[in-house]
Amino acid sequence: MIIDFIADYYKNVEKYPVRSQVEPGYLQKVLPESAPNNPESMETILQDVQQHIVPGITHCGSIAGFLGEMLSSGFNIVGFNWISSPAATELENIVMDWLGQMIKLPKSFLFSGNGGGVIQGTTCEAILCTLTAARDRVLNKIGRENISKLVLLRLSESMSRISADVEAGLIPLFLCATIGTTAITAVDPLKPLCDVAKQFGIWVHVDAAYAGSACIFPEFRHFIDGVEGADSFSLNAHKWFFATLDCCCLWATNPEYLKNKATESKPVVDYKDWQITLSRSFRSLKLWFVIRNYGMENLRHFLRSHVNMARLFERLVSGDKRFEVVFPCHFAVVCFRVSPLPVLMDKLKTKYENCLLSEEEQINEFNRELLESINASGKAYMTNVVLGGIYAIRFATGATLTEERHVVVAWTVVLITIKIKLKIFLSLVL
Amino acid sequence: MIIDFIADYYKNVEKYPVRSQVEPGYLQKVLPESAPNNPESMETILQDVQQHIVPGITHCGSIAGFLGEMLSSGFNIVGFNWISSPAATELENIVMDWLGQMIKLPKSFLFSGNGGGVIQGTTCEAILCTLTAARDRVLNKIGRENISKLVLLRLSESMSRISADVEAGLIPLFLCATIGTTAITAVDPLKPLCDVAKQFGIWVHVDAAYAGSACIFPEFRHFIDGVEGADSFSLNAHKWFFATLDCCCLWATNPEYLKNKATESKPVVDYKDWQITLSRSFRSLKLWFVIRNYGMENLRHFLRSHVNMARLFERLVSGDKRFEVVFPCHFAVVCFRVSPLPVLMDKLKTKYENCLLSEEEQINEFNRELLESINASGKAYMTNVVLGGIYAIRFATGATLTEERHVVVAWTVVLITIKIKLKIFLSLVL
CATH class of the missing domain: 3.90.1150.10 (Aspartate Aminotransferase, domain 1)
Incomplete structure (x- = not known):
């Protein structure tokens, strides 16, 4: 019944206004104030979805990846370490290496080259993780008591500001370069940024959330030239690579900052140590489906x-x-x-x-x-x-x-x- | 085809060993080293799932909530603020109030009582959010330069330690009480903890990830007696409430620390300000399906x-x-x-x-x-x-x-x- 519902939804998606036209509080007016005591049939619920939910959503229309996502929901596995569901960890290792090869990331970002990739939920999580890794890398060197000396860099001011910061006793920590900004898909010049960052030991993260996917064309790959000087790189397969939300692919060249001691002694990755959350779903399945079913x-x-x-x-x-x-x-x-x-x-x-x-x-x-x-x-x-x-x-x-x-x-x-x-x-x- | 596959999987789930019996690296041996150039059929991919993926996952077996999750994947909406998909925000408001009523949370935790609920991915995210809110509440009072004076409390030592910390010029910030610990489902005594915390202005979060669901029975509700003295409360509907991962329900009594100025001036909630990530999926749909379809x-x-x-x-x-x-x-x-x-x-x-x-x-x-x-x-x-x-x-x-x-x-x-x-x-x- 649900599959038919979704199929009809896609068939009719062009008939709906692209952006929802409802007013604030519209849903409260039509739904009951508390949960039902007795079961309601799937027909009744789906009628409500059609009548009350569909008019209140923005229609993005994406089929690809949905099937893999569906299978992953069906399995409902809760992965955190390798042993909890080995297939989830190993498929993620493999698919992240595949995708890394497709966009020609330097080998140092791939598992096959002593780097590694992980599928985060969103760029926010990827930034928080890499920022934490960058912070720990510096604090291990300068001592935790110096945490208040750390500064982040905003790109517009970074080049002129780094020397001033350093002279003032501050420690530049992290630089996030963007390939395809949200606003106007602008591209930061990676190579010169990485060159400067390297001199000061600054962690460079490349946020290619939107435009990273384009690097699967040879003629677009030049936008990430210089990435070999960065520490981490992310692209959102749910943005422009046919996967459903959430599928933020993050690679790093320094996985020792992401691994804990337990995993170093074992030949497996425990992804719980590569992200904020302990539990995680089987996200690589949808990416695998997309890559294989499209080619x-x-x-x-x-x-x-x-x-x-x-x-x-x-x-x-x-x-x-x-x-x-x-x-x-x-x-x-x-x-x-x-x-x-x-x-x-x-x-x-x-x-x-x-x-x-x-x-x-x-x-x-x-x-x-x-x-x-x-x-x-x-x-x-x-x-x-x-x-x-x-x-x-x-x-x-x-x-x-x-x-x-x-x-x-x-x-x-x-x-x-x-x-x-x-x-x-x-x-x-x- | 996928629906049939999942149906067969559930029919046969008892035949599989509960925990996967594979060895590290098993998957690398059977999958190709790089992505395919040409499309592969869904039949081929599903054969590989059956042959190589199913043996590598732990079989949790949960059907309920899956249908709602499937629909949510089908819609693939990317919510962050109200306008991006009003139904997603409003249904989450409504369902969180329903669930809060079901476990008899004090009215101060509900939207209908000037509190509010949000569905996070996991408890890790809920803790990170409430901890950040607690930190900002204190820093607004004492000034950001005093950040290094803040201390967290571990329960075993908290009661005796608070006074010592305060005398030493430190500021106890956050106390996390657990209802149903992971290890042995032990229950912290909420009321006395909240009483002490209140004297020192400490934020109390109640982590009822596993056992919170049991409060839908009158005879189990006493485990959270005293919750009216806490600032925030979370339970994982994916743990023991028939929803699929991820569905961590978080309520707070002080949503002003979670709201930004833009939302205060509008009659809607922008959930992007209630969580770490900007983009979010339509998680309330599965919870709504579970509550309605079970009753x-x-x-x-x-x-x-x-x-x-x-x-x-x-x-x-x-x-x-x-x-x-x-x-x-x-x-x-x-x-x-x-x-x-x-x-x-x-x-x-x-x-x-x-x-x-x-x-x-x-x-x-x-x-x-x-x-x-x-x-x-x-x-x-x-x-x-x-x-x-x-x-x-x-x-x-x-x-x-x-x-x-x-x-x-x-x-x-x-x-x-x-x-x-x-x-x-x-x-x-x-």
Whole structure:
């Protein structure tokens, strides 16, 4: 019954508004105030799911990996060390080496090269773990009493700040470089960062949560050139590699900081010592299913099609003089906005004349309103970014089920919305 | 195909050895060294699961909650704030209030009473979150520069130590009381602990990971009497409440330490601020399915049957003079061992004469060997605990599919094993 329900859900997923349109507290109004005393049938529960839950979720649409996830839920194993379920540990070792090879990580990050990989839940956990490992590496050297001297580095200021920190008696500890930022998929220059970090013994973590997957194409691999100078590297297979949440793949070159003494004396990995939590589920199963059921060639094909769709959207934006692409599009996210053309800015000045907004704020406000109208249509869901004072609309093509026709529809939604918007706008200011 | 596979797995789960019998590295030998280039069929992959994965997992056998988990994987929503999928946040609010009512948590822990609940992955995450909240509460008062004065409390020493710490200028920060310890399901006395903690402004977390579920029976609720004096409380619905991993239910009375300013101004909860990670899955769905599809009466019935089966096993142990129950059995875990009877100890003295073992060590070693033989049978899986110098064997009856006949089989396995063991043993020492 549930399988049929899910199959129908995917078949109809295009009919639902992409982003949920409900109001806060909608669910409380329709569900009982306390748990039922007597069993309810699966039919009744599924009716409620269809009627009350489905309207309240954002439809991401991802099938691949779901089957592996389902099997892993079915087994419901609780792994923490090797002995508790050897297959879970060993498959994770193997699949992490496979994936590491696919994106051409240096051998020092793989089990086959004295490194190793682990599947965390999310990047937050990966950062917390590597940060802890980095802290312990330094404290082992300088003594725990010096913990208050440790400083983290923010990239924008790091290069100039390191020397100043060191002169002030502080100890730079950890540097996180990002390959494909959330906001605009920007890429930090790995090689020079690692070179500087090395001089000061700073742990470098490479957060390639989103864009790491793209390194399975030879032509994208250059984005992580220099990774051999880093200590750890993570990518989220649930972001752009067809796995379901949660599947954050983390590799490290220094697993001795992640291993405890018990595991050093044994030929197995006890993953409980590689993460925050003791219990863990069988996450490698879904990744194994994805890699095998697609195969490397198909994975490359799908990712490339996402990049191509982003390029298509970028061309559509660039071809319309009213719009502009705001930040360079490296992967499958396009950041664009309505351009501050003089003819528009003249009108905006009149519209916002009582609002004390600068010209920059006026164009930003106009784009914000445009995004709201686009999302209110329920036909497309876009997000936003504000960077360097510029408000841009983000359009991503990396979802599993996205096809070229969806990109064309999304652009049409933008065109219709701006048309309505300009009409209302003109009637307002005229 | 996968649903059929899982159904067959459950049908046959009794045929598999409970604990995996494989050797380290077994999987590496049978899987390819790198990812396949071309897609493989689901049939091929499932053949490998049956042949290579199933023999390497511990069979926990839990169906309930799996269907909800499956649906949640199917939706694959990535929740972090309310807007990203309102149903996920609101259902979690509702179900956590339901469950809180079921175990009669004070109203101050519920959303309906200005508290609130959140589903974390595991207890480790719940502790890390509450500890962070406790730290921030104190630091807001005393200033961040005093962080090095903070101390945690270990229960065994806490009562006498608090005053000494305070006199030494230290600040006791956090006390974790346990209801149903992992080792022997012991219960800390909540009320007196909370009374003392209150005087010193110490955050009390109640870790009822395993035994909290039992509070749905009126006759077990007294174990958490005094919880109204605590700051936070957690129980793992994946441990003894029919949900699949991960489902750690955490309630707190002071959600202002968990909320950020953005959420205070809105009538919704942004769960990303209640946990370590930003992204989160739709965990409340499985808990909702469990509660509705069982109903409260049935849940009580099943948990009571687990307790009754533990009592049955306890009676079987107590009725055999060669064995003894070592620690009191409150819930569904029995800790027992072969008794150090004089006639046995005489023989053990001869057996271990070259080992320099004390009498205590000799009986412990004998019980350790017994447990190994029991588990090697593949017919039952028990664990062990060493407490107060005593090595005991732990037998748990709280798995979803456990029936009385399994308890009888397990006891028969113990009897057969001890018989063989004593025979071998007698032939050795004679």
